[in-house]
Amino acid sequence: MNTKGKLIIIGGAVDKGSFTEASFDKDVSKNMNFFEKGIIKRIIEESKHKENSRIEVITTASKIPREVGPEYVKAFQYLNASNVDVLHIERREQASDEEVLNRIKAADVVMFTGGDQLRLSSILGGSKLHDIILDKYKNEHFIYAGTSAGAAAASNNMIYQGSSHEALLKGEVKITSGLGLIDDVIIDTHFVQRGRIGRLFQAVVGNPKVLGIGLGEDTGLLITHNTKMEAIGSGLVILVDGREIKDTNLTQVELGQPISINHLVTHVLSIHDTFDLSTFKMHIHSSQYI
Template sequence: MNIQGKLMIIGGAVDKGSFTEASFDINVANNLNFFETGILKRLILESKHKEKSRIEVVTTASKIPREVGPEYVKAFQFLNATNVDVLHIEKREQATDPEVLARIKAADVVMFTGGDQLRLTSILGGTELHDIILDKYRNEDFVYAGTSAGAAAASNNMIYQGSSSEALLKGEVKITSGLGLIDDVTIDTHFVQRGRIGRLFQAVVGNPKVLGIGLGEDTGLLIIENKMEAIGSGLVILVDGRQIKDTNLTQVELGQPVSINNLVVHVMSKYDTYDLKTNKMYIQSSQYEVDLLDKNPETVK
């Protein structure tokens, strides 16, 4: 399928400050790190009408939607994107409301906030709103953006529970169906800071065809067709299980440690890319590209 839309998945942010502060403009450097990393600015640039794009912020995953929504509106407004509003969808019935559906249909960008990804999928999954988003992503110049829970829910396979410290004990990581914008990946967020690499290991060993994506905070991926580009200040961890040679997964009891032989891990930083079709990673500032250029400038274009 030739996907026309774009996907921006973000790992979340810890030191984001508050856009409800009276001194917001004065202390902007200490506020939402998306300014420093350029994530929200990049989101606007990738949208159909740039600063004039219609952006809907959906707070379904959050337990404090009335606080979260206005912060994102102010964040976008600071970047001169003023055609922004918030949709508080807290019940499945609201996902069939004609006014809500009309707003989603008119949106160039839908931004899903953080919170609980299981709450997000259980409320929106299988609704007309969900169908509209999938259709827009597949067939229009549309951006699905999600941070934290909104990112985790974007894939077909969604991690919704699992202790970081015991993630490599069989059965500890719980996986269900996500919103299904992208297949053959599973996404985990707040990845580096919360030590969640074991969760991806177990998710991948259960089906090595699935690429594990771990998003650090203040970090994300911009996915256009088969190309993923790292954005933000931190790290993206990719766990590739296609070369796994052996595991004890089916031999041990629930709660017992899982062994994996020959699991491949990639680490991406800003501007690095990964091709989902060829399963190859490209480092933007490769030291080997520099060495080759220094030795024979004519051979490198």
């Protein structure tokens, strides 16, 4: 069945340091500027009623939800989308609250902030709210948008832990189940800035059916019908395709030992480039050969 909703996943912040620097908590308003004229605008344009769409910002992943939530509202309002509010869902029972559920049912867009993706999966996973989001995403003109943790949690498989510099040591990358809006991909964020390509390599070599998606900061993917992906924002999207892996030592080495991989394919997308998940074909928007 064709998925009617759209998925907008974002790698996190930009050169302002949002979600990456220790000073983020102290300077939230300055660190939210990455959205205002690029990706936030695209979210509004793709939504059902444009500037009049009902948007709910969900701060469950964040450790500072009362500071972060209003900044997202400001970013949307700056672009004339004023029908925006914040849902602070901090305990699992809140995800079954009737008022909360009614707000999600009425929403055209849900925007999940950054933070800890395990908070999203453990608090919202399997809840009535989760069921409503999945149903709306499948059957309605509805947008799930998520940045950082909100992006990482969107897929069925979710990276929740693993250091960048030791990512290609067996067992270093920890994976669990996400919110399950899209299958057969695994998403990592702050990708270029935090040098996380090794995390995707390990995730993909463990199951080459899964396409690794690495999102740079101030960069995202617009995914329609769960098949067509378009790069948006100012940075890079790196895709890791393991279907043509020829050899690896993954099952032969002990935990903590380096992993070898022969013939792992990567693609690099920038703004307006597309990739089709049904055919695994990439189109470069500004190709030098056209």
